[in-house]
Amino acid sequence: xxxxxxxxxxxxxxARQGGGAKRIESQHAKGKLTARERxxxxxxxxxxxxxxxxxxxxxxxxxxxxxxPAGDGVVTGWGTINGRQVYVYSQDFTVLGGSVSATHAAxxxxxxxxxxxxxxxxxxxxxxxxxxxxxxxxxxxxYGDVFQRNVMASGVVPxxxxxxxxxxxxxxxxxxxxxxxxxxxxxxxxxVTGPDVxxxxxxxxxxxxxxxxxxxxxxxxxxxxxxxxxxVEAIAEVRRLVDFLPLNNRQKPxxxxxxxxxxxxxxxxxxLVPDNPNxxxxxxxxxxxxxDEGDFYEIQADYAGNILTGFIRLEGQTVGVVANQPMVxxxxxxxxxxxxxxxxxxxxxxxxxxxxxLVDVPGFLPGTAQEYNGVIKHGAKLLFAYGxxxxxxxxxxxRKSYGGAHLVMGSKQLGGDIMYAWPTSEIxxxxxxxxxxxxxxKDLNDPDKIANHTADYENRFANPFVAAERGFVDxxxxxxxxxxxxxxxxAGLRGKQVQMPWKxxxxxxx
Ligand code: HXC
Numbered sequence: 001x002x003x004x005x006x007x008x009x010x011x012x013x014x015a016r017q018g019g020g021a022k023r024i025e026s027q028h029a030k031g032k033l034t035a036r037e038r039x040x041x042x043x044x045x046x047x048x049x050x051x052x053x054x055x056x057x058x059x060x061x062x063x064x065x066x067x068x069p070a071g072d073g074v075v076t077g078w079g080t081i082n083g084r085q086v087y088v089y090s091q092d093f094t095v096l097g098g099s100v101s102a103t104h105a106a107x108x109x110x111x112x113x114x115x116x117x118x119x120x121x122x123x124x125x126x127x128x129x130x131x132x133x134x135x136x137x138x139x140x141x142x143y144g145d146v147f148q149r150n151v152m153a154s155g156v157v158p159x160x161x162x163x164x165x166x167x168x169x170x171x172x173x174x175x176x177x178x179x180x181x182x183x184x185x186x187x188x189x190x191x192v193t194g195p196d197v198x199x200x201x202x203x204x205x206x207x208x209x210x211x212x213x214x215x216x217x218x219x220x221x222x223x224x225x226x227x228x229x230x231x232v233e234a235i236a237e238v239r240r241l242v243d244f245l246p247l248n249n250r251q252k253p254x255x256x257x258x259x260x261x262x263x264x265x266x267x268x269x270x271x272l273v274p275d276n277p278n279x280x281x282x283x284x285x286x287x288x289x290x291x292d293e294g295d296f297y298e299i300q301a302d303y304a305g306n307i308l309t310g311f312i313r314l315e316g317q318t319v320g321v322v323a324n325q326p327m328v329x330x331x332x333x334x335x336x337x338x339x340x341x342x343x344x345x346x347x348x349x350x351x352x353x354x355x356x357x358l359v360d361v362p363g364f365l366p367g368t369a370q371e372y373n374g375v376i377k378h379g380a381k382l383l384f385a386y387g388x389x390x391x392x393x394x395x396x397x398x399r400k401s402y403g404g405a406h407l408v409m410g411s412k413q414l415g416g417d418i419m420y421a422w423p424t425s426e427i428x429x430x431x432x433x434x435x436x437x438x439x440x441x442k443d444l445n446d447p448d449k450i451a452n453h454t455a456d457y458e459n460r461f462a463n464p465f466v467a468a469e470r471g472f473v474d475x476x477x478x479x480x481x482x483x484x485x486x487x488x489x490x491a492g493l494r495g496k497q498v499q500m501p502w503k504x505x506x507x508x509x510x
Contacts (some may be wrong), residue, residue: 015070017051019094023306027094032187033231035075035092038125041235043079057101062134069095076107081242087115090125093165097129121158121250127165137358152175155350157248162234165190168464179347181224183214184234218302225299244311244318246351253318253353258292262315262487269479273399280326287321290483300340307337309344314487320348323358333405334365335378342381349389354490357410360399380509387414392493397421403430413470418489421464421473428461446505
């Protein structure tokens with residue numbers, strides 16, 4: 001009996017060694033942790049339940065029968081993050097380059113199925129040379145099985161991808177279908193075709209980092225939602241994110257202990273909006289000042305800075321924030337910001353996370369570049385996302401809220417529940433200058449008349465009261481009491497129930 005137990009321990013120890021000391025050393029030399037070291041950091045101490053430790057591939061081509069490492073290049077199972085269950089897979093680059101065989105894929109599929117059945121998020125730590133070349137189409141089929149699980153799990157359990165090494169070719173499409181992608185700076189990259197193929201086909205010369213590194217995907221392509229300095233920071237930030245999210249689409253987000261006063265007033269907010277309507281101010285200040293303990297988890301911080309997206313808590317409960325940022329492009333809506341925000345709104349709605357919208361928007365960005373690239377369709381995405389979202393939606397207008405953009409940004413007409421406006425709000429079909437130039441075209445050569453017309457228009461519309469008279473705004477509030485108002489508003493909406501007409505699914509303008 002003791003011999004059998006010893007054998008199990010020996011087999012386990014061998015499996016934990018992955019590709020062996022030399023390859024682990026080389027992994028460390030690249031500044032990367034091993035698959036198991038990463039899981040140790042990601043999960044609560046001693047919470048990891050591993051499955052399929054002894055799974056080995058069945059390939060007999062190219063001499064593969066002589067090398068059948070236990071685990072087959074991926075560590076899978078479940079554990080907890082601050083006591084809440086998550087399913088995980090962590091690719092082991094030290095074992096055959098973390099390449100994906102049929103059995104490697106089957107291990108991932110198994111835990112994805114368990115995650116969906118048991119209602120817990122899936123976190124994938126990606127570090128792989130892609131399809132196991134020796135296995136050919138068997139590997140391809142394995143990827144297909146994972147992709148299908150990504151689709152089925154979407155909107156059922158949160159899916160988070162951490163890219164911590166290579167992720168190339170068709171392999172990128174599994175993370176691409178998950179809810180969030182985070183990358184590690186300088187040691188991870190994602191691309192459909194690598195620099196060599198790019199050179200052959202398009203004659204462009206580009207490094208792997210330039211083509212698909214963390215900076216590229218967080219600043220240019222928006223494929224990734226965040227980039228971190230190293231493995232440790234990336235893993236710590238994923239733990240922080242998980243704390244904001246519900247485990248599945250049947251549960252509410254977690255309620256965390258909070259140590260902030262619900263009735264906290266912030267007198268400094270009364271002077272946040274400058275007297276000059278064209279002067280910017282930092283909308284992040286408002287977010288930090290209303291949030292419990294000032295904590296804001298920003299998503300896509302480096303992309304489309306004219307809109308801010310991320311999570312805060314109010315009374316310990318998660319709220320998704322979408323906010324125009326006057327500091328960047330005057331907070332205008334354009335293609336990039338519409339795409340960024342609509343995906344975020346849809347995530348929140350899928351997982352029952354209430355949405356707070358903070359509005360200071362001069363409209364949609366004009367120009368041929370925007371029109372030729374489809375700002376109509378992309379802007380419609382955001383409109384559609386808000387209109388279909390049935391979670392509690394509370395909106396605060398701080399300054400400008402003009403035209404179509406006013407309707408897009410969490411308006412009552414698009415199912416907004418509570419609409420507050422600061423006294424500094426300007427709710428109108430367009431800005432005074434543009435309106436006067438159309439209404440009084442004949443006076444354009446007379447600056448005095450134009451100035452009078454502009455002042456008239458501003459007096460009439462550059463305030464929240466016309467909208468408030470009609471009930472389009474529920475209440476004009478003091479800026480300093482915004483946190484208290486928001487906590488009350490969301491508390492009042494906790495029992496919200498909405499029935500939408502039956503449909504197989506909608507047809508959002510993609
Ligand atoms: C089998 C692989 C492998 C793979 C790496 N290895 N990738 N084995 N299949 N895809 C093995 C290497 O042979 C090596 O084994 C070990 O992993 C470490 O690899 P190195 O090359 O030494 O590491 P490094 O120098 O860091 O380079 C990493 C790399 C390179 C850039 C990822 O390994 C590489 O280019 N691999 C091939 C990538 C690729 O073409 N994959 C297929 C893409 S097609 P030893 O024994 O020497 O340590 C694809 C389609 C997916 O993925 C389709 C889904 C729909």
